[in-house]
Amino acid sequence: MRLKRPLQTATLLFVVLFLVSGVIYPLLVTGIGDLAFSSQAHGSLVRDRNGTVIGSMLIGLDFEGPYYFQGRPSATPGNPYNAGLSGGSNLGPSNPVLAERVNQTISALGRQGISGPWPGDLVTASASGLDPHITLEAALAQVPAVAEARGMNKEEVRALVLSEVEGRQFPFNPEYVNVLSLNRALDGEG
Amino acid sequence: MPVSDPISDLVGLAAFIIIITGAAFLAGRYVAAVFGGNIHLPFLVRMENSLYRFLGTSPENEETWKGYARDMLLFNAIGFCVLFFILLAQGFLPANPQHFPGFSAVHALNIAISFVTNTNWQVYSGEAAASYLTQVAGLTVQNFLSAATGLCIAIALMRGLTRELTGTVGNFWVDMTRAILYILFPLAVIASVVLLSQGVIQNFDPSFTMAGYGGAAPQTIATGPVSSQEAIKLLGTNGGGFFNANSAHPFENPTPFSNIFEVFLILLIPAALPFTFGRMSGNMRQGWAIFAAMLILFVAAFGVLYAAELGGNPVLTSLDVPGISMEGKEVRFGLTGTVLFSTSTTAVACGAVNAMFDSFTPIGGLVPMFLILLGEVVYGGIGSGFATMIAFIVIAVFIAGLMIGRTPEYLSKKIGIFEMKMALIVILVPGILVLVFTGIALVTKGGTAGIFNPGPHGLSEIVYAFASMANNNGSAFAGLNAAATFYSLSGVIIMAIGRFIPAVAILALAGSVAEKKAVPSGQGTLPTATITFVLWLIAVILIIGALTFFPLFAMGPLAEQLALAGGF
Known part of the structure; x- marks a missing residue:
């Protein structure tokens, strides 16, 4: 039988390569992660003074304005910023539901005293639904509302935003701020 | 600060292309050395040889194309069975802290075929359905x-x-071993570590609750061994994400740098193969010619997608939201990072995404679809893209030969009827699958029920799904309900045929030309390493792609674009 021998070889090779790619490889990477990049490997977690994990630097939270800077709308299933099930809205550009949802977000921002033109990221849902960032524009647009809600000086809040700017690793990325980090700085934490 | 600045974006793109070309050139030489058996590290060679003794084979033991194809199919069949079993039995297996139950038989079948065929079409949401054992x-x-x-x-x-x-084309067992041992394994380890440094996670912790801050609700967060999966999913042009949001999820792709690095990983090996070919044929010009054809198509696709997205969505602009549409995009990647990733993942048969194609502008969504439907010859899936490109070359040489009265030959080998038949199978099978199944989907309840967005966009979702599966890409207009039985089962057939029929045809083509005698090139030879031929090859690819699919493009994305621009 011509198939018997190749089948035997195929089985043996599969077992070997299974061990290499499915056991040795992931364990090796996990080991390196724990030794060299322990914080990153476990999710870049943020703790408060008591050591309680409050969030992750990489996962957005569902902040409400205007006392805090708010992040982007989130279309994750169940509830916004559902870190257990990521995803975008998948609404097509011509879908009337998209225009309606953006309109609602705009009205809500308007009620908080934030006026247009509205920064695109502040009124649209991200791909992951967990985007931890907003553009510098979107943060600056919220400055007057946040300053008023907190009874702070506008310039002071603005300076705080500018001190939180990141994202200049490459010339073609926009400047952005991490919303959790910015809000903690606002409270004098972290 | 605007989200995009075309001039600096262009400079960035140029720099990236120079880097990837240099890396691909070096990697191409390395790949040629590996498969030529010219890597002489004593420790590894000893390990390799004892493995071959254990398997009962040796590098000298080469096979005909039929033997090679048989071994390839057997090996993949075993992989399919093991994965199918793991998916079904997941609920009873260890490393399952979330206690996910096993997959249904229909979904297990779909996922197993999907990952064996390098498609990584996903009917499930990784973090909410797959255990760590299944993932790893x-x-x-x-x-x-x-x-x-x-x-x-x-x-x-x-x-x-x-x-x-x-009569021989190589030893499958030896090639397989070398591909893993010398190429994919070491590269994946290095890539995983780089990704880890950027914040990609890698652990076996169960999901846990974070307390929240300042009125923001607590979150239960999914975690797991992501970095190891992420690295090989990109390097191997697989594309199946650990998380539902794929490479848009901050744990898969946390920074602007990780994003560009991931694009680099997607392109590296596919872009290296033309140089490997140049090296093996002893004629680097042939390799550069293929690479040039791919690069021209890549830059053109990038340009169209970039321009389409830069134009924004007129619906949003009319609501006083200027600039590009950020729906389905992440802030940290910027427009260039998004477009570069999207172009690369569909030029290559990868299918990972860092943005949601369903929410792109109509023309922006057309570009990835078009790249897939061309057969993913622009660099192409690891191996398969190169092979499809050769099939196009065979056809280009044949048509040119007919037009100018020269003998169709490539690399001093005469192209005969058999080679033409095999090349046509490679090129036409995926296209026929797309057209037939799109037709079926449009006239059946099961097909139309899966549509998410109304109007012409719904047609785009269906076409994209079948294009992605037939060409083993795996990305999606993700609004479509891929988990529905109609799409799960039709997907099984399409992915299996789309992968293995062309694969066997390619091996048959290889076996057939290996038997031929090389004829010295003379007056009647059409040179294939010239600019003229590169342009001719591009024309042939575009003509075949456009003729096959233009009606679908017209009724889907083009109709939607016209309606949007006209304010309907």
């Missing part, structure tokens, strides 16, 4: 093995084209 020992293993299979087929084809008067 099931899916990651097939990410390696399906990528290595594609690489082996491309190498066998290169051998066939560059040998003469022989």
Whole structure:
């Protein structure tokens, strides 16, 4: 039988390569992660003074304005910023539901005293639904509302935003701020 | 600060292309050395040889194309069975802290075929359905093995084209071993560590609750061994994400740098193969010619997608939201990072995404669809893209030969009827699958029920789904309900046929040209390493792609674009 021998070889090779790619490889990477990049490997977690994990630097939270800077709308299933099930809205550009949802977000921002033109990221849902960032524009647009809600000086809040700017690793990325980090700085934490 | 600045974006793109070309050139030489058996590290060679003794084979033991194809199919069949079993039995297996139940038989069948065929079309949401064991020992293993299979087929084809008067194209077991041991494994380890440094997670912790801050609600967060999966999913052009949001999820792709690095990983091996071919044929110009054709198509696709997205969505602009549409995009990547990733993942048969194509502008969504439907010849899936490109070359040489009265030949090998038949199978099978199944979907309840967005956009979702599965890409207009039985079962047939029929045809082509005698080039030879031929090749690819699919493009994305621009 011509198939018997190749089948035997195929089985043996599969077992070997299974061990290499499915056991040795992931364990090796996990080991390196724990030794060299322990914080990153476990999710870049943020703790408060008591050591309680409050969030992750990489996962957005569902902040409400205007006392805090708010992040982007989130279309994750169940509830916004559902870190257990990521995803975008998948609404097509011509879908009337998209225009309606953006309109609602705009009205809500308007009620908080934030006026247009509205920064695109502040009124649209991200791909992951967990985007931890907003553009510098979107943060600056919220400055007057946040300053008023907190009874702070506008310039002071603005300076705080500018001190939180990141994202200049490459010339073609926009400047952005991490919303959790910015809000903690606002409270004098972290 | 605007989200995009075309001039600096252009400079960034140019820099990236120079880097990837240089890296691909070096990697191409390395791949040629690996499969030529010219890596002489004593420790590894000893290990390799004892493995071959254990398997009962040796590098000298080469096979005909039929033997090579048989071994390839058997090996993949075993991989399919093991993965199918893991998916079904997941609920009873260890490393399942969330206690996910096993997959249904229909979904297990779909996922197993999907990962064995290097498609990584996903009918499930990774973080909400797949255990760590499934991710690591099931899916990651097939990410390696399906990528290595594609690489082996491309190498066998290169051998066939560059040998003469022989019946053999190589030893599948040896090629498979070398692909993993010398290429995919070391590269994946290095890539994982780089990704870890950027914040990609890698742990076996169960999901846990974070307390929240300042009125923001607490969150239950999914975690797991992501970095190891991420690295090989990109390097092996697989594309199946650990998380539902794929490479848009901050734990898969946390920074602007990780994003560009991931694009680099997607392109590296596919872009290296033309140089491997140049090396193996002893004629680097042939390799550069293929690379040039790919690069021109890549830059053109990038340009159209970039321009389309830069124009924004008129619906949003009219609501006083200027600039590009950020729906389905992440802030940290910027427009260039998004467009570069999207172009690369569909030029190559990867299918990972860092933005949601369903929410792109109509023309922006057309570009990835078009790249897939061209057969993913722009660099292409690891191995399969190169092989499809050779099929296009065979056809280009044949048509040119007919037009100007020269003998159709490539690399001194005469192209005969058999080679033409095989090349046509490689090119037409995926296209026929797309057209037939789109037709079926449009006239059946099961097909139309899966549509998410109304109007012409719904047609785009269906066409994209079948294009993605037939060409083993795996990305999606993700609004479509891929988990529905109609799409799960039709997907099984499409992915299996779309992968293995062309693969066997490529090996047959390789075997057939390997047997031929090389004829010295003379007056009647059409040179294939010239600018004229590169442009001719591009024209042939575009004509075949456009003729096959233009009606679908017209009724889907083009109709939607016209309606949007007209304010309907």
